[in-house]
Amino acid sequence: MEEGEIGEARLPVYEYDPSLEFPRDSTPPKTTGSARVARFVARTRVGHGRIALVDEHDEVQFGRDALPQGTTTPRIRIKTLEVSKHHATVYWDAEGQHWAIVDMGSMHGTFILPAGSAAEGRGQRLSASRAASIPRKISHLDSIRFSTIEFVAHIHDDLPCAECSPQSLKDEIPLFPSAKPVADAPPTTSLRTHPYARDPKKALSALKREMLHSSQSTRPSAPAPATAYVDRSAMRRANFPASAADAPGVAPIRTTLMPPPPPPPPPIPQPAPDPVSQPPTPLASTNIGHKLLMKQGWQPGTSLGLDLNGRAEPLDGQELATTHRRGLGMTK
Structure with a gap:
Protein backbone atom coordinates (compact mmCIF):
# COMPACT_ATOMS: atom_id res chain seq x y z
CA MET A 1 0.00 0.00 0.00
CA GLU A 2 1.45 3.29 -0.99
CA GLU A 3 1.45 6.40 1.06
CA GLY A 4 -1.87 8.27 0.97
CA GLU A 5 -3.92 5.30 -0.30
CA ILE A 6 -7.08 4.46 1.62
CA GLY A 7 -7.63 0.82 2.35
CA GLU A 8 -10.91 -1.03 1.99
CA ALA A 9 -11.26 -1.41 5.71
CA ARG A 10 -11.44 2.33 6.18
CA LEU A 11 -14.33 2.97 3.60
CA PRO A 12 -17.73 3.81 5.22
CA VAL A 13 -20.67 1.51 4.59
CA TYR A 14 -24.10 3.15 3.82
CA GLU A 15 -27.50 1.42 4.06
CA TYR A 16 -30.56 2.24 1.88
CA ASP A 17 -33.16 4.45 3.59
CA PRO A 18 -36.33 5.41 1.64
CA SER A 19 -36.71 8.61 3.70
CA LEU A 20 -33.62 10.01 2.01
CA GLU A 21 -35.28 10.01 -1.43
CA PHE A 22 -36.60 13.22 -3.01
CA PRO A 23 -40.30 13.60 -2.24
CA ARG A 24 -42.53 13.45 -5.32
CA ASP A 25 -46.27 13.32 -6.10
CA SER A 26 -47.42 9.71 -6.20
CA THR A 27 -50.79 10.53 -7.89
CA PRO A 28 -50.80 9.93 -11.65
CA PRO A 29 -51.22 13.00 -13.89
CA LYS A 30 -54.82 13.86 -14.72
CA THR A 31 -55.82 13.31 -18.31
CA THR A 32 -58.79 14.69 -20.14
CA GLY A 33 -59.84 11.26 -21.32
CA SER A 34 -59.51 12.29 -24.97
CA ALA A 35 -56.44 11.35 -26.93
CA ARG A 36 -57.84 12.63 -30.23
CA VAL A 37 -58.59 16.10 -31.58
CA ALA A 38 -62.33 16.65 -32.11
CA ARG A 39 -63.74 19.80 -33.64
CA PHE A 40 -67.03 20.70 -35.30
CA VAL A 41 -67.06 23.12 -38.24
CA ALA A 42 -70.43 24.73 -39.06
CA ARG A 43 -71.46 25.33 -42.66
CA THR A 44 -72.93 28.67 -41.61
CA ARG A 45 -72.02 30.82 -38.65
CA VAL A 46 -73.54 29.85 -35.32
CA GLY A 47 -73.79 33.02 -33.30
CA HIS A 48 -70.49 34.79 -33.84
CA GLY A 49 -68.33 31.80 -34.85
CA ARG A 50 -68.19 28.69 -36.97
CA ILE A 51 -65.68 26.30 -35.27
CA ALA A 52 -66.36 24.54 -31.95
CA LEU A 53 -63.24 23.27 -30.12
CA VAL A 54 -64.09 20.32 -27.87
CA ASP A 55 -60.52 19.02 -27.41
CA GLU A 56 -60.32 19.81 -23.72
CA HIS A 57 -63.74 18.44 -22.82
CA ASP A 58 -65.12 14.93 -22.63
CA GLU A 59 -68.69 16.05 -23.34
CA VAL A 60 -70.41 18.87 -25.21
CA GLN A 61 -74.11 19.59 -25.56
CA PHE A 62 -76.14 21.04 -28.44
CA GLY A 63 -79.28 23.00 -27.56
CA ARG A 64 -81.34 26.15 -27.91
CA ASP A 65 -81.26 27.46 -24.33
CA ALA A 66 -78.29 28.90 -22.52
CA LEU A 67 -76.46 26.91 -19.85
CA PRO A 68 -77.98 26.98 -16.35
CA GLN A 69 -76.13 28.83 -13.64
CA GLY A 70 -73.25 26.80 -12.22
CA THR A 71 -73.12 24.18 -15.02
CA THR A 72 -69.60 23.14 -16.07
CA THR A 73 -70.61 21.10 -19.16
CA PRO A 74 -70.02 23.13 -22.34
CA ARG A 75 -72.88 23.72 -24.77
CA ILE A 76 -73.04 24.85 -28.39
CA ARG A 77 -76.07 27.10 -28.44
CA ILE A 78 -78.19 27.10 -31.63
CA LYS A 79 -80.86 29.80 -31.50
CA THR A 80 -83.47 28.12 -33.71
CA LEU A 81 -87.02 27.12 -32.80
CA GLU A 82 -86.62 23.69 -34.42
CA VAL A 83 -83.75 22.90 -32.00
CA SER A 84 -84.82 21.63 -28.56
CA LYS A 85 -83.59 23.06 -25.27
CA HIS A 86 -81.16 20.13 -24.84
CA HIS A 87 -81.11 18.62 -28.32
CA ALA A 88 -78.13 16.23 -28.43
CA THR A 89 -74.90 15.34 -26.62
CA VAL A 90 -71.49 14.46 -28.07
CA TYR A 91 -69.12 12.64 -25.69
CA TRP A 92 -65.86 10.65 -25.67
CA ASP A 93 -66.40 6.90 -25.25
CA ALA A 94 -63.38 5.80 -23.20
CA GLU A 95 -64.21 2.12 -23.61
CA GLY A 96 -64.56 2.21 -27.37
CA GLN A 97 -61.97 4.98 -27.82
CA HIS A 98 -64.11 7.05 -30.16
CA TRP A 99 -66.48 10.02 -30.16
CA ALA A 100 -70.23 9.30 -30.08
CA ILE A 101 -73.45 11.30 -30.31
CA VAL A 102 -76.81 10.74 -28.60
CA ASP A 103 -80.13 12.42 -29.41
CA MET A 104 -81.67 13.49 -26.08
CA GLY A 105 -85.29 13.10 -27.24
CA SER A 106 -85.66 16.11 -29.50
CA MET A 107 -88.82 16.78 -31.47
CA HIS A 108 -87.32 17.46 -34.91
CA GLY A 109 -84.48 14.94 -34.65
CA THR A 110 -80.74 14.72 -35.27
CA PHE A 111 -79.49 13.59 -38.69
CA ILE A 112 -76.09 12.10 -39.60
CA LEU A 113 -74.71 11.74 -43.12
CA PRO A 114 -71.55 9.58 -43.21
CA ALA A 115 -68.48 10.93 -44.96
CA GLY A 116 -68.28 9.96 -48.63
CA SER A 117 -71.88 8.73 -48.66
CA ALA A 118 -73.64 8.74 -52.01
CA ALA A 119 -76.99 9.49 -50.33
CA GLU A 120 -78.38 12.98 -50.55
CA GLY A 121 -80.54 15.00 -48.20
CA ARG A 122 -80.36 15.23 -44.44
CA GLY A 123 -79.10 11.73 -43.85
CA GLN A 124 -80.17 9.13 -41.28
CA ARG A 125 -82.23 10.19 -38.27
CA LYS A 137 -70.12 6.65 -33.46
CA ILE A 138 -68.85 9.82 -35.15
CA SER A 139 -66.20 9.44 -37.85
CA HIS A 140 -64.02 11.98 -39.57
CA LEU A 141 -65.92 14.34 -41.94
CA ASP A 142 -69.36 13.08 -40.88
CA SER A 143 -72.12 15.64 -41.36
CA ILE A 144 -74.37 16.28 -38.34
CA ARG A 145 -77.52 18.32 -38.96
CA PHE A 146 -79.77 20.05 -36.43
CA SER A 147 -82.68 21.67 -38.28
CA THR A 148 -81.02 23.92 -40.89
CA ILE A 149 -77.65 24.04 -39.09
CA GLU A 150 -75.07 21.54 -40.33
CA PHE A 151 -71.74 20.67 -38.69
CA VAL A 152 -68.84 18.70 -40.16
CA ALA A 153 -66.92 16.59 -37.63
CA HIS A 154 -63.12 16.86 -37.79
CA ILE A 155 -61.46 14.09 -35.79
CA HIS A 156 -57.66 13.88 -35.99
CA ASP A 157 -55.13 11.66 -34.28
CA ASP A 158 -52.47 14.30 -33.77
CA LEU A 159 -52.80 17.85 -35.06
CA PRO A 160 -55.86 19.62 -36.46
CA CYS A 161 -56.07 20.56 -40.12
CA ALA A 162 -56.20 24.07 -41.52
CA GLU A 163 -59.96 23.88 -42.08
CA CYS A 164 -60.78 23.24 -38.44
CA SER A 165 -58.20 25.70 -37.06
CA PRO A 166 -59.69 29.14 -36.26
CA GLN A 167 -57.85 32.06 -37.78
CA SER A 168 -59.03 34.48 -35.10
CA LEU A 169 -61.14 34.56 -31.96
CA LYS A 170 -64.17 35.52 -34.05
CA ASP A 171 -64.11 32.10 -35.75
CA GLU A 172 -64.46 30.16 -32.48
CA ILE A 173 -67.93 29.22 -31.22
CA PRO A 174 -68.19 30.01 -27.49
CA LEU A 175 -68.93 26.93 -25.38
CA PHE A 176 -69.76 28.91 -22.24
CA PRO A 177 -71.83 32.09 -21.95
CA SER A 178 -69.74 35.20 -21.70
CA ALA A 179 -70.07 37.25 -18.55
CA LYS A 180 -72.25 40.26 -19.12
CA PRO A 181 -70.82 43.56 -17.91
CA VAL A 182 -72.61 44.80 -14.84
CA ALA A 183 -73.57 48.42 -15.06
CA ASP A 184 -72.36 50.63 -12.27
CA ALA A 185 -75.12 51.10 -9.74
CA PRO A 186 -76.01 54.71 -8.92
CA PRO A 187 -74.69 55.88 -5.58
CA THR A 188 -77.24 55.56 -2.84
CA THR A 189 -77.30 57.40 0.43
CA SER A 190 -77.57 55.16 3.46
CA LEU A 191 -78.85 56.33 6.78
CA ARG A 192 -75.87 54.75 8.49
CA THR A 193 -73.37 56.80 6.48
CA HIS A 194 -75.49 59.96 6.26
CA PRO A 195 -74.09 62.86 8.26
CA TYR A 196 -77.53 63.46 9.80
CA ALA A 197 -78.40 59.83 10.52
CA ARG A 198 -78.78 60.40 14.21
CA ASP A 199 -81.33 63.21 13.79
CA PRO A 200 -84.40 61.98 11.82
CA LYS A 201 -85.61 65.55 11.03
CA LYS A 202 -82.27 66.61 9.55
CA ALA A 203 -82.05 63.36 7.61
CA LEU A 204 -85.53 63.96 6.14
CA SER A 205 -84.63 67.55 5.21
CA ALA A 206 -81.43 66.43 3.52
CA LEU A 207 -83.34 63.75 1.60
CA LYS A 208 -85.89 66.33 0.37
CA ARG A 209 -83.10 68.62 -0.83
CA GLU A 210 -81.50 65.76 -2.72
CA MET A 211 -84.79 64.75 -4.37
CA LEU A 212 -85.60 68.35 -5.34
CA HIS A 213 -82.15 68.81 -6.82
CA SER A 214 -82.46 65.61 -8.89
CA SER A 215 -85.96 66.53 -10.13
CA GLN A 216 -84.85 70.02 -11.14
CA SER A 217 -81.85 68.67 -13.01
CA THR A 218 -84.05 66.28 -15.04
CA ARG A 219 -86.83 68.85 -15.68
CA PRO A 220 -86.88 70.03 -19.31
CA SER A 221 -85.80 73.62 -19.81
CA ALA A 222 -88.41 76.23 -20.80
CA PRO A 223 -88.25 77.60 -24.35
CA ALA A 224 -86.37 80.87 -24.78
CA PRO A 225 -88.63 83.96 -25.15
CA ALA A 226 -88.85 85.73 -28.49
CA THR A 227 -86.40 88.61 -28.98
CA ALA A 228 -88.91 91.04 -30.53
CA TYR A 229 -92.62 91.55 -29.95
CA VAL A 230 -94.87 91.35 -33.00
CA ASP A 231 -98.14 93.30 -32.84
CA ARG A 232 -100.36 91.01 -34.82
CA SER A 233 -103.49 93.12 -34.08
CA ALA A 234 -101.98 96.17 -35.78
CA MET A 235 -100.99 94.07 -38.77
CA ARG A 236 -104.53 92.69 -39.02
CA ARG A 237 -106.12 96.15 -38.79
CA ALA A 238 -103.78 97.48 -41.50
CA ASN A 239 -104.44 94.61 -43.87
CA PHE A 240 -108.20 94.37 -43.25
CA PRO A 241 -109.63 97.83 -42.42
CA ALA A 242 -113.25 97.86 -41.33
CA SER A 243 -115.03 100.80 -39.66
CA ALA A 244 -113.82 103.80 -37.73
CA ALA A 245 -114.66 102.13 -34.44
CA ASP A 246 -112.59 99.06 -35.25
CA ALA A 247 -109.62 100.90 -36.78
CA PRO A 248 -109.08 104.29 -35.16
CA GLY A 249 -106.99 106.67 -37.23
CA VAL A 250 -107.70 104.84 -40.47
CA ALA A 251 -110.13 106.39 -42.97
CA PRO A 252 -113.14 104.13 -43.46
CA ILE A 253 -113.72 102.68 -46.87
CA ARG A 254 -117.25 103.30 -48.21
CA THR A 255 -118.60 100.39 -50.08
CA THR A 256 -122.01 100.19 -51.84
CA LEU A 257 -123.77 96.99 -51.15
CA MET A 258 -125.60 95.64 -54.21
CA PRO A 259 -128.83 93.71 -53.69
CA PRO A 260 -128.58 90.08 -54.49
CA PRO A 261 -129.84 89.09 -57.94
CA PRO A 262 -133.40 87.75 -58.09
CA PRO A 263 -133.75 84.03 -58.34
CA PRO A 264 -134.40 82.67 -61.83
CA PRO A 265 -138.08 81.96 -62.71
CA PRO A 266 -139.22 78.42 -62.45
CA PRO A 267 -139.38 76.50 -65.72
CA ILE A 268 -142.79 76.50 -67.51
CA PRO A 269 -144.20 73.00 -67.67
CA GLN A 270 -144.75 71.78 -71.21
CA PRO A 271 -147.99 69.94 -72.03
CA ALA A 272 -147.62 66.27 -72.59
CA PRO A 273 -148.04 65.23 -76.25
CA ASP A 274 -151.16 63.29 -77.25
CA PRO A 275 -150.67 59.57 -77.42
CA VAL A 276 -150.37 58.26 -80.92
CA SER A 277 -151.44 54.73 -81.64
CA GLN A 278 -149.20 52.51 -83.65
CA PRO A 279 -150.41 51.62 -87.15
CA PRO A 280 -152.26 48.34 -87.38
CA THR A 281 -149.96 45.48 -88.21
CA PRO A 282 -150.99 41.96 -89.08
CA LEU A 283 -150.39 39.24 -86.60
CA ALA A 284 -147.14 37.39 -86.93
CA SER A 285 -147.21 33.78 -87.96
CA THR A 286 -145.62 32.89 -84.65
CA ASN A 287 -148.54 34.37 -82.65
CA ILE A 288 -150.54 31.75 -80.76
CA GLY A 289 -153.86 33.32 -81.84
CA HIS A 290 -152.77 33.35 -85.46
CA LYS A 291 -151.88 29.66 -85.21
CA LEU A 292 -155.26 28.78 -83.64
CA LEU A 293 -157.18 30.64 -86.39
CA MET A 294 -155.17 28.90 -89.08
CA LYS A 295 -156.03 25.52 -87.58
CA GLN A 296 -159.76 26.45 -87.67
CA GLY A 297 -159.62 27.18 -91.40
CA TRP A 298 -159.15 30.96 -91.40
CA GLN A 299 -157.10 32.58 -94.14
CA PRO A 300 -155.24 35.87 -93.76
CA GLY A 301 -157.20 38.83 -95.29
CA THR A 302 -160.58 37.19 -94.89
CA SER A 303 -163.31 37.92 -92.36
CA LEU A 304 -164.40 35.79 -89.49
CA GLY A 305 -167.59 33.75 -89.38
CA LEU A 306 -169.16 30.72 -90.91
CA ASP A 307 -170.60 32.57 -93.86
CA LEU A 308 -167.39 34.52 -94.45
CA ASN A 309 -169.37 37.76 -94.08
CA GLY A 310 -168.01 38.67 -90.74
CA ARG A 311 -166.02 41.78 -89.81
CA ALA A 312 -162.54 41.95 -91.22
CA GLU A 313 -161.53 45.30 -89.60
CA PRO A 314 -161.09 45.95 -85.83
CA LEU A 315 -163.85 47.67 -83.86
CA ASP A 316 -163.91 51.51 -83.84
CA GLY A 317 -164.30 52.90 -80.28
CA GLN A 318 -165.45 56.39 -81.36
CA GLU A 319 -168.21 54.97 -83.49
CA LEU A 320 -169.40 52.81 -80.63
CA ALA A 321 -169.38 55.83 -78.26
CA THR A 322 -172.05 57.60 -80.31
CA THR A 323 -174.49 54.78 -79.90
CA HIS A 324 -176.65 54.09 -76.88
CA ARG A 325 -174.83 50.96 -75.95
CA ARG A 326 -173.37 50.19 -72.60
CA GLY A 327 -169.81 49.13 -72.78
CA LEU A 328 -166.52 50.17 -74.34
CA GLY A 329 -166.30 53.93 -75.11
CA MET A 330 -169.73 54.78 -73.68
CA THR A 331 -169.90 58.45 -72.67
CA LYS A 332 -171.51 59.52 -69.47
Missing part, protein backbone atom coordinates in the same frame (compact mmCIF):
# COMPACT_ATOMS: atom_id res chain seq x y z
CA LEU A 126 -80.98 8.85 -34.95
CA SER A 127 -84.37 8.35 -33.25
CA ALA A 128 -88.06 9.07 -33.51
CA SER A 129 -89.61 12.30 -32.29
CA ARG A 130 -89.36 12.81 -28.51
CA ALA A 131 -87.41 9.56 -28.09
CA ALA A 132 -83.78 9.29 -27.01
CA SER A 133 -81.42 7.43 -29.34
CA ILE A 134 -78.62 4.93 -28.76
CA PRO A 135 -75.04 6.20 -29.03
CA ARG A 136 -73.84 6.58 -32.60
